[in-house]
Amino acid sequence: MIDALVDGLLLILQWKAFAFMLLGIGIGFWVGLLPGLGGATTLALMLPFVYAMEPVEGFAFLLGMHSVVATTGDITSVLFGVPGEATAAATILDGHAMAKKGEAGRALGAALTSSLVGALVGALALALAVPVVRPLVLSFGSPELFMLAIVGIAFIASLSAQGGRGMLRGFLAGGLGLLVATVGQDPQAGIARFTFDSLYLWGGLELVPVLIGIFAIPEIIDLAVRGTSISGGAPPGRLNKGALEGVKDTFRHFGLTIRCSLIGTFIGIMPGLGGAVAQWIAYGHATQSARNAEERKQFGEGDVRGVLGPGAANNSKEGGALIPTVAFGVPGSSAMAILLGGFFLMGLVPGPDMLTIHLAVTFSMVWTIALANVITVVLCFLFLNHLARLTNVRGHLLIPVILVLVFIGGYTANNHYGDLLVTLLFGGIGYLMVMGGWPRAPFVLGLVLGKIAENYLYISVARYEAAWLSRPIVLVLFALAIAVILYPLIQARRSRSKGKAHA
């Protein structure tokens, strides 16, 4: 095993493989920055180029590209409040709030450093998981996956404002998200739901235009109304040394970063949960680290922990998602499904052989993920503080550029004018939610988990009837879901009794 680990590193350090990895990183860098243009699409477009490559070179190219997409996606999220990728939307909540306070550099530093930590944890998990991956993945059937979705939905409690009113609004927003997730043809009877006789809605709503609308449009309106730059009236001095502060933040909250990386890895390993879920659960977990109600209120207003959590999770999940792809030939995400095509092109059949005969190739993938992220993050730091200065540019110069990015980004989902309407509609909803003090995170959580929860519940009941309720992992996850819901209440009570003790 150690031999294979070293062999894998040597494979990737051959000049040709390394050069292809750098090329991949270069492409992935831009794909990440531009909203809408996603990692999966780019993989599909680049696939023909790997015909002429050796397996290790091909993977260095494809994985190098893919593993930096989430990293640079965070940059767009932080600077402009526009999700650079569907998997980088959660970074907006606190990252962009920090940018508005003039702390863009710090937020970027934190996002990138936590991304790096996340990627390394994910890569390490991939390496360590090799011997146990089959039993681990196989022990999670549809009932367990349904309960995981429920645990995810339970995180709404952490993503909402405290108190009865806040909780009610949070769960209502989450319910709206679940409802929006049902749009389209249902997979059990084939009935069209909420499609209003429109062909566009048959396939359901795409995540990207919804996310871009709900997050970016309110920020653009806000920027236009304020008439200042993104960082507003914040003192300019803070921008320049921010990045290093963000690095320090990562290590100040190192435990949280590691925990969120592990959450990301775990969700990545579970095929069928989808990449967009990890960041929100990690964000929910980050808010749990608030020690009292005062601190809790800071989330969404620019708490660096709200950047670290999703930053770490959205990168670590890539290492995790490779695990089922390599071990079963069953892709853990849509990007991995396309990567699977790459396996075939390069003459490799994913499956148990990848863990024995081709182990060195598998480890070369681990190294690619790790190296690609190290290189990207180091390169980014060279001009991070320059990037942060973009938040000092006056709003009316920036808004046209952001608007173009927003609408092109939304349009890439289906290349259909409906995408633009969806972006605008959810932009309006997002704006009303911000104005009315309704949290957007629970809505998105409901949206990304709705279909998963519905389908796995149906499968569980159809397959096991009521017996699925008594499966041990289901029970454990059920208890976990209750704990997640009760945690904010316990937290509130604890801080209240502490307050009394002080008085």
Next chain:
Amino acid sequence: MKSTLALIAVSALVAVAPRVGEAQSSRYEGKTVTIVVGFKTGGGYDSTARLLARHLPKHIPGKPNVIVQNMPGANSLIAANHVYNVAKPDGLTLGTFNRNLVLAQLTNVSGVKFDMTKFAWIGSAASETTILTIRSDLPYKSFDELKKAGKTVVIGATGPGANTYDFPLLLKEFLGVDLKIVSGYSSSSDIMLAIERKEVDGRAGSYSSLRTFIDRKLVHPVIRARAAEAGIEQLPVDEDLAPTPRAKAIMALRSAPEVIGRPYVMPPGTPGDIVKIMREAFAKAIKDPELIAEAKRAKMDLEYVSGDETLKVLNEVLSQPKDIVDEFSKYIKFGE
């Protein structure tokens, strides 16, 4: 006199012939042909289109650029409506969509704004066969044993309209196999994982998508639909086992579009000479050794089906009597 006329005619032909060639090559020279794909990037329809886009130009006089444009949504209805009603019949647009669109037309699905037989048919790049596979560790080795199992066999499926769902549904309804279809898996690979963890006992799907799992001995095939493919010829065919002519007709109707697995069309009204050029180029491209080598590496099986053959299949499907169509639409919904 006659011979003089003949001579004139021949010389005229000789004089004209190269001009026809020139006209053909100048028609496409410097132009861009767009293949409109009714699905997103990354799937089977998309990768076939991208493969063709790389090899078609060699075989079209004038060597135009060929690019792929994805127009996903409503299981290809949006793309098909676009090619039928919006795209110009100038030879610069090709369309490739869901092979089951003809069934959508047959069952009067709302949103169908085309007549499949009026497209200018170029042909099909592949023919697919649906098979049912079950887990290799189950004691049933053949379809006959499966039928006599005396125990419900659970089949994982994505949803109505997909072959993972429709094929086992008809087996269950007409051939008396005790199957339980559990649908809602988000992709066929999710079903494979459910098979690995023994949540379900089997899955139906195209032979090409199941072959790697059959080779790995995770599952083995027990029955197939009409179109034969190398390696599974010996399997029983669903239609042959049908107890009534009616059941046979319904099964045949479900299978019919599979022969045109990757359909390619041009907008209706495209001039005949352009269609002829494209048909020839299409046929040559699919038999191009370089394309075959690339397809083999990507584990794609391409097979040329001519435009006339595809039309024959479509006419056969659309000429079914009303009572068969009514019963068919009780079981099969257009989807995926």
